[in-house]
Amino acid sequence: MVHRREIDGRAIVLGNQGDLWGNAMTWFDHDTGSVWSQPLGEAILGPLTGETFDLIPSTVLTWGGWRDRHPETVALDAPSQWSGFSLDQMAIVVEFGPDSMAFPVTDVREAGVANAVVGEVPVAVTVDPEGDSWTVLSRRLDGRTVELERNGDQLVEVGGDGRWDADRGLRIDGADDSLDLLPGFTSFPADYVTFFPEGFFWQRSGLVPAMP
């Protein structure tokens, strides 16, 4: 997850609280000592309780895939270490206010695109069918909502002529009406259920409540 560590325009320095809540890490801020929950991005104890950090759009994929898409990228100066994780174990979570939805990577990869609405925001979640890249995009365009399907590296408007780059939402023909990138993050499905019990899992056949 990537958050914007800022409150009222002021950068906040955080450390590792060293405690677990719902089996997920907690942070503390160096100013007030308040304790923050990682999955919620929210202070849950201390003077700043209720404050939240905004999510920044990010993705999880292989280094080779990222470098191909961003040749000018820089890499953290850190050694290679096997993570032991596969993206296929995870779900992509989209959260707006109290509403959230989890999109299992394998289901989205199979579908190409998941067209959904989260907190009244029409979103498209897409996973590269041959790689590990995923993206969350807005489906709002010029006051209307589009439905998308995946064709190779492109997203195509169902019933229209719009075509966009699936990684960044940029219009293929150079027109201005790009699809906005939206924040999302990866989570193991069990952790999603713990922190978002009121949420839903997206499946091609329909939505499934996180807590049946």
Add this chain to the structure above:
Amino acid sequence: MEAPRTRVWPVWVIVALGVAVVASTIWMASTSQRGTELSDSSTAFHPDDWDGASPDFDRDLYNPVWEGEQLPAGYRPVIARDGIRPVYRPLFVRAEDSAWPDDELIIGVEIDGDARAYPVGFLTRREILLDMHRGIPTFVTW
């Protein structure tokens, strides 16, 4: 019988040794601030020319757990604050200077054309990294 002679070091040798000790102390302090987990690549830099965040915090800083605040259900104290030390001062290398294999899983962030990759395997061990990305204070966690 002649008494054994006591060897006297020239002043310049003593001064040189003193300078060497001070210089090595400063160098060790600077590398430890970078975080010894990070490689000592001579090509490492920060795209924002950011010096990093201070890892220091007041050990008497308010801690809601110690102060007896009502903890939410399922909350478990485990280790001390920064028992797993975050990366407060990240540095980067260009893609061509990175030795990661292509299948290294990473978190990728792009802001205004500035793309950065953070390896998941490394973050599973350090958990938290503070960064400054095109002037935006960011916080990368796994």
